[in-house]
Amino acid sequence: MTAVQTAPPAAPETARQVAHRRWRRSRGILIVLLALVIIGVVLAALRPKVRAEYLDPDSPGQQGARALVEITRQHGTPVTVARSVSAAAGAVNSNPDTLLVIARSERLTSTDLATLRALPGDRLLLEPSGDALEALAPGVETDGVTSGTISPACPLPAAADAGSIDLIGGQVYRAPAGATQCYLGDGRPSLVQLPVGGANVTVIGSGGPFTNERLTDAGDAALGMNLLGSRSNVVWLLPAPPPPGAGGQKSFTELVPFGVKLAVLQAVIAVVLVALWRARRLGPVVVEPLPVVVRSAEAVEGRARLYRSRGAGDRAAMALRAGALERLTALLGMPKSAASDPAMANEIVAGIAAHTGEPQAAIGAALYGPPPMDDAELVRLSGYLDELERQVRSS
Amino acid sequence: MALTGRTGLLALLGAAVMVIVPSWWTLLAVNALVVALVAADLALAGNVRALGLHRSGDTNVRLGEEASVSLIVENPGTRRLRAEVRDAWPPSAGATPRSATLSVPPGERRRVDMRLVPTRRGDRRAVSVTIRSYGPLRLAARQLSRRAPWTVRVLPAFPSRRHLPAKLSRLRELTGQHVALIRGQGTEFDSLREYVDGDDVRSIDWRATARRSDVVVRTWRPERDRRIYLVLDTGRTAAGRVGDIPRLDCSMDAALLLGALASRAGDRVDLLAYDRQVRARVEGSTRTNLLPAMVRAMAPLEPELIEADAAGMVSTLLARVRQRCLVVLLTDLNAAAMEEGLLPLLPQLTAKHLVMVAAVSDPRVTEMATARGDASAVYDAAAAERARADRSRVTAELRKYGVEVVDAPPEDIAPALADAYLSLKAAGRL
Numbered sequence: 053m054t055a056v057q058t059a060p061p062a063a064p065e066t067a068r069q070v071a072h073r074r075w076r077r078s079r080g081i082l083i084v085l086l087a088l089v090i091i092g093v094v095l096a097a098l099r100p101k102v103r104a105e106y107l108d109p110d111s112p113g114q115q116g117a118r119a120l121v122e123i124t125r126q127h128g129t130p131v132t133v134a135r136s137v138s139a140a141a142g143a144v145n146s147n148p149d150t151l152l153v154i155a156r157s158e159r160l161t162s163t164d165l166a167t168l169r170a171l172p173g174d175r176l177l178l179e180p181s182g183d184a185l186e187a188l189a190p191g192v193e194t195d196g197v198t199s200g201t202i203s204p205a206c207p208l209p210a211a212a213d214a215g216s217i218d219l220i221g222g223q224v225y226r227a228p229a230g231a232t233q234c235y236l237g238d239g240r241p242s243l244v245q246l247p248v249g250g251a252n253v254t255v256i257g258s259g260g261p262f263t264n265e266r267l268t269d270a271g272d273a274a275l276g277m278n279l280l281g282s283r284s285n286v287v288w289l290l291p292a293p294p295p296p297g298a299g300g301q302k303s304f305t306e307l308v309p310f311g312v313k314l315a316v317l318q319a320v321i322a323v324v325l326v327a328l329w330r331a332r333r334l335g336p337v338v339v340e341p342l343p344v345v346v347r348s349a350e351a352v353e354g355r356a357r358l359y360r361s362r363g364a365g366d367r368a369a370m371a372l373r374a375g376a377l378e379r380l381t382a383l384l385g386m387p388k389s390a391a392s393d394p395a396m397a398n399e400i401v402a403g404i405a406a407h408t409g410e411p412q413a414a415i416g417a418a419l420y421g422p423p424p425m426d427d428a429e430l431v432r433l434s435g436y437l438d439e440l441e442r443q444v445r446s447s
Numbered sequence: 448m449a450l451t452g453r454t455g456l457l458a459l460l461g462a463a464v465m466v467i468v469p470s471w472w473t474l475l476a477v478n479a480l481v482v483a484l485v486a487a488d489l490a491l492a493g494n495v496r497a498l499g500l501h502r503s504g505d506t507n508v509r510l511g512e513e514a515s516v517s518l519i520v521e522n523p524g525t526r527r528l529r530a531e532v533r534d535a536w537p538p539s540a541g542a543t544p545r546s547a548t549l550s551v552p553p554g555e556r557r558r559v560d561m562r563l564v565p566t567r568r569g570d571r572r573a574v575s576v577t578i579r580s581y582g583p584l585r586l587a588a589r590q591l592s593r594r595a596p597w598t599v600r601v602l603p604a605f606p607s608r609r610h611l612p613a614k615l616s617r618l619r620e621l622t623g624q625h626v627a628l629i630r631g632q633g634t635e636f637d638s639l640r641e642y643v644d645g646d647d648v649r650s651i652d653w654r655a656t657a658r659r660s661d662v663v664v665r666t667w668r669p670e671r672d673r674r675i676y677l678v679l680d681t682g683r684t685a686a687g688r689v690g691d692i693p694r695l696d697c698s699m700d701a702a703l704l705l706g707a708l709a710s711r712a713g714d715r716v717d718l719l720a721y722d723r724q725v726r727a728r729v730e731g732s733t734r735t736n737l738l739p740a741m742v743r744a745m746a747p748l749e750p751e752l753i754e755a756d757a758a759g760m761v762s763t764l765l766a767r768v769r770q771r772c773l774v775v776l777l778t779d780l781n782a783a784a785m786e787e788g789l790l791p792l793l794p795q796l797t798a799k800h801l802v803m804v805a806a807v808s809d810p811r812v813t814e815m816a817t818a819r820g821d822a823s824a825v826y827d828a829a830a831a832e833r834a835r836a837d838r839s840r841v842t843a844e845l846r847k848y849g850v851e852v853v854d855a856p857p858e859d860i861a862p863a864l865a866d867a868y869l870s871l872k873a874a875g876r877l
Contacts, residue, residue, distance in 0.1 A: 311469030318462040318474060325481075326455035334546055335577030335592050340537035343567075343749055348687030348694060348779075349811035356815070356830035360823055368829030375816070375832035378839075388843075427822035434825045 107155035107178060107259045109133045109288045114265040117155070117288075120276045124286060127277065131286040137164040140289040141171055148172045151283040155259060157184035159291040168289075174252045176279055178259040179223065189253045191228035192244050198224045198237040198257065201270065206234035208245055210278030214271035222258025254279060365430045366423035373419055376437040380404060383444050394420075408443040415440065448489060449579055449588045457481055457586065488582025492589045493528030493551075495578045500595040502573075504561075507743075510604040514563040516597060518576060522551040530580040530588075534561050540571040540599065565601040568696065569747050573597040602742045603696065607704045607861035614708050614865045621873050637666045671713035673877040674772035675868075676764065676800075677702045681748055682722040682755025684779035689809050689857045695750045697807040698777035701861040703741060705775060708865050710737045712872065718744060719767075721760045722751045730767070757788030761795055773801045773877055775864070780806040780854060782837040785844075793848045801876065803851040805864045808838070810856045 065073070105111035109121040110133060121131045134140035137160065144150050150173045154160075158181040160168070165187035168175075175188060185192055201218045204211035211234040224240035227233050233241035242257040256279075261272035280286050305313075347353075359368050377391040377400070384403045390396040397420055404419075405412045418437060424430040461477035499521035508514035522528045528551040536542035541564035551557045565571055576595045581588045639655050642662035655663040679685075679702060685695035706716045711734075718741050720727040727744040729737070755778070764774060774796060776789075796802050816831035818824035842852045851871070855863040871877055 309469065311466040314465035314469055314471075314474055315462040318465050318477065319459060321478060322455050322458035322462065325450060325458050326452065329450040329452055329455055332449040332590070334531060334533045334579055334590075335535050335575060338535050338537055338574045340539060342539070343693070344686060344752060345688060346686050347811075348689045348809045349815070350687070352809075352812050352815065352830050352834045353827070355833065356823075356827040359826040359829060367833075368826050371829040371833040371836065372825070374836055378836075427825075431819075431822055431825050434819060434828060438819065 107262065108290055112264065114263065116264050117259075117262050119264045119267050120262050120273070120280070121288060123273065124277060124280045127281060129281050129284065129286055131280070131288055134287055134289045135292050137167050137289070137291060140287050141167055143287045144171045144173055147285050149283055150174075150285040150287050151176055151280060153178065153280070153286060153288045154180070154184065154188070155288070155290050157181045157291075159293050160184060162187075164291065172251065174283055175254070177253065177255045178262065179257065180255060185255065189244070189246065189248065189255050192231070192246065192255055193226045194223050195226040195240050196224055198222050198235075198240075198242050200237070202235045202237050202242065204234045204243075205236055206232060206241075206243075208232050208234050208243070210282065211235065211243060211275060214275035214278055217261050217271045217275055218266070218269055219258045219261070222256075222260065224257055225255065252282075363427070365425070365427065368430060369423050369433055372434055372437060376441060377419060379441060380444055383441075404440060404444060407447040408440060410440065410443075449590045450485070451581070451585055451587065453584070454481065454485060454586045457484070484584060485587045488584045488586040489589060490582075491526065492582040492587070493522065493526045493530065493580045494524040495528075495530075495580045495589050495591040495593075497524050498522060498528070498578065498593070499556075500576055500593055502595055502597045504597070505563075505599060507600050507602055508563065508565060509602045510565060510568050512564075514565070514599050516561045516563060516573075516599065518559045518561065518595060519556050520549055520551055520559065520578070521556045522553055525553050527552050528580055529583075529585075530578050532559055532579075533577045534559060534595075535574040535577065536561070536563065537571055537574065539567040540565050563599055565599070568601050568603055568745075569749065571599045571601060600743065600746045602746045603699045603703065605700060605703045605742070607700045608707070610704060610862045610865065611707055614704070614862070614869065615711055617869055618708065618712050618872075621869065639663050639665055667875075670875070670877065673714045674768065674770060675705070675709045675714050675716045676768055676772050676774045677706060677716065677718045678760065678764065678774060678776045679718070679720040679727075679745075679748070680722065680755050680760075680776065680778035681720050681726050681750050682778075682784075683750070683752050684755070684781045684784055685722075686750035686752060687779070687809075689807055689811075692857070693750055694779060694807050695748065697857040697860055698805070699745050699748075701805055701807075701864045702775070702777055703738065703745075704861040705864050705868055706741050707738055709868065710734045714877070716741075717768075719760075719764065720744070720748055721755070721763065723753055723756045723759065725763065726751075754784065755788065757792055761789075761792045765795065765799075768800070771800055773803060773868075773871070775803045775805060775868075777805050780804070780808075780838045780841045780845075780852075782841050785841045790841075790844055790848075793845070793850065797848050797850065801851075801871070802849075803853065803864075803867060803871075804845055805853040805860060805867075807857050807860050808854050813856075 103113070103115045105113040106115040107117045109117050109131065112118050121133075125131050132143045134143055140152060144152055152168070152171065152173055153176045154168070155178045157177065157179075160183070162183065165184060169187055177184060177188060180188065182194065185194065199220050201216050203216035204214065206212065217235070219235060219242045222242050224237055224242050225244050227241055227244040227246065231244050231246035233244055235242040243254065245252055245254045247253070260266055261269070262276045267273045267276065358364070374391070378388075381388070381391045381400060384400070384407070386396070386400065386403070390400060397416070401412050401416045401419065404410070404415050418433060418440065424433050458478070458481055461481065464477055465473055501519040501521065502516060503519070504516035505514035518532070518534050520528070520532060528549065530549050530551070531546050532549050533546040534542065543562050547559045549557050549559065563571070573595060575592045577590065577592045579588045579590045639652060640663065642651060642664050646664050650664045650666070652663050652665045679695070679698055681695060685693065685698065687694050689697060702718065706718070709716050716732070716737055718727065718729040719725065726748055729740045729744045732740045793802065812831045812834050815827040816835060818827045838854070842854060845852050851867055853860070853863050853867045
């Protein structure tokens with residue numbers, strides 16, 4: 053033998069070793085869990101905060117748009133606030149010379165968008181969703197995000213007059229030919245104006261400049277007022293969040309991306325592999341024929357249970373009396389045969405009475421009397437026999 | 448073949464790839480890669496079939512003590528063996544560790560030490576050795592179960608050996624310093640010595656006295672070289688557990704103490720275990736190897752759940768022993784078994800031999816007999832009284848035939864039997 057391996061230590065592990073072993077075994081899982089938590093926290097922190105009040109024309113909060121609306125009203129353009137598509141449609145239809153401002157368009161369903169498309173008049177889309185863009189400004193597509201303060205650099209008066217604004221984090225677009233493009237960052241516009249069916253549709257990639265918080269920055273207020281004041285009337289549509297379940301024409305499986313489906317399939321394969329790993333035993337189960345376990349007193353216990361279930365007080369009393377008689381005759385110094393000899397009964401009873409002082413009749417009834425009527429009597433009989441034995445023994 | 452957790456993890460990493468490059472081709476490629484890596488790992492794993500397995504270590508261990516058995520794994524191949532090895536033993540062998548990790552370079556050997564703490568008497572055989580040989584990537588392993596036979600015989604514990612010194616000193620009193628002055632059947636002439644006050648006048652040797660001026664007495668000592676035949680009943684009554692150990696084990700313990708004592712006393716001891724056939728036999732052992740021979744013969748004995756054949760046992764005994772001997776029958780005083788089996792045959796035995804019956808009584812019955820309080824306890828007591836009455840009736844029957852009966856609870860049976868033997872010897876009745 054070239055080398056000897058001393059297989060696992062014979063000494064039992066200490067608590068410290070056990071703790072160390074468990075730590076080593078589980079640290080991989082713990083590290084993965086910790087990484088997941090950190091990634092989650094970072095993602096949550098990076099996610100843009102869209103509050104409920106965002107671009108709400110009635111909200112005085114930082115993210116609201118009440119300042120812009122109030123200033124516009126003071127400058128003589130009435131602003132109607134619509135909280136639903138039907139209200140907005142009603143307001144627009146009553147006065148076709150209206151600019152319809154659509155904020156939070158991600159809350160609109162496809163039916164809503166169809167309704168809006170049929171309305172006359174100009175539209176201003178603030179940070180439109182992909183669906184809204186497709187329905188209301190056909191040809192315009194999102195093309196990434198912008199950053200930094202950008203100057204208008206376009207012939208649109210509303211923008212040119214306002215000057216450069218901060219559109220950080222806003223969307224930029226790819227516009228069709230014939231559209232007016234403003235605020236170009238890397239050649240892609242943040243503001244697009246294009247004619248759709250005889251009306252002007254203006255798309256701006258960020259609603260940030262029109263919030264109360266930022267309205268006083270750079271040319272934000274000017275741009276807002278220029279855009280809103282282009283018509284005699286303004287309807288500001290801030291759709292209420294649709295009730296849960298509304299507009300869900302797509303099933304869950306249609307919404308799940310293909311890659312995720314494949315990943316789930318691959319995860320199933322991984323689970324099968326893990327199951328194969330766990331299912332494979334290190335060698336067969338060892339079977340061992342074991343000896344039967346028969347308790348020696350089982351027969352005696354069984355007999356006791358039989359006595360009880362049949363209420364065999366007579367048999368039980370007979371056994372108890374025989375045992376007591378045998379011990380009593382031995383204590384009285386009588387021959388062994390006396391215990392089972394009926395002829396000796398009187399002599400035995402007299403002998404016991406002499407030692408205990410109990411009445412002979414009681415002793416006779418206990419040792420040779422009729423069998424007990426019920427269990428209570430049997431218990432009393434056994435107690436009395438014990439008492440006799442104890443007295444004879446101690447005398 | 449066996450996989451490891453790493454294969455599952457690898458496949459799970461593939462799930463992340465699916466999200467990044469969603470395509471059926473990706474799925475195919477990832478799983479093909481997993482299969483290829485597993486196949487490569489299997490191909491590169493150390494060869495299990497060619498391994499040499501050798502054993503060494505203890506072959507006997509007393510119940511309750513620890514044995515060590517080594518498994519030597521020899522790698523004659525050209526690749527290093529990285530393996531998990533499980534040496535499988537039956538559960539009652541109490542083998543640890545369950546498995547060991549080995550790394551055996553080509554052409555070398557490694558040893559796995561197993562500790563066995565058996566929980567039961569008898570032969571414990573190693574079942575199989577399972578070797579899981581991992582590939583270098585530890586993605587998959589070749590696995591094979593091989594035979595590497597080894598048997599450890601678990602001998603009876605013999606706890607009553609602590610009584611042996613006390614019994615031996617009593618024996619010395621009988622044989623040495625304390626010589627008997629009474630001539631009996633089992634005594635032989637020892638020596639002549641001067642008469643001292645108190646000696647029995649009947650033992651005066653007048654012929655020797657006449658030759659000398661003093662009065663001389665003859666002394667006798669217990670006869671040596673008597674024969675003792677221990678008979679273990681391995682039938683159904685031996686299977687009953689008294690406390691937590693089978694009655695057979697208590698009987699074995701008593702037989703071992705008596706055997707040790709009698710062999711020191713210069714008597715010849717033989718052993719027979721019988722139910723319906725001869726289960727074990729030890730005959731003609733010398734004084735020094737009697738105890739090991741008895742222990743080895745007893746180790747694999749298990750009680751059979753059949754009624755013992757008393758007639759067969761008596762005829763076997765009578766056929767084997769011609770000269771007068773002490774037959775010690777270790778059984779139970781079960782009324783039914785005794786009355787049907789042994790009692791009618793006793794005259795055949797007692798005609799020629801001295802018979803002693805040793806039985807282990809159950810403390811549980813004694814406990815039940817004293818139970819009082821409610822009806823069920825009293826019924827228990829009644830049943831126990833009935834059992835005791837049966838037992839004492841059988842005892843009385845046996846004594847009528849001149850049979851010595853030793854009936855004691857398990858912890859007392861061995862010394863009680865030894866005492867009975869010593870008193871027989873002292874009385875010269877052997």
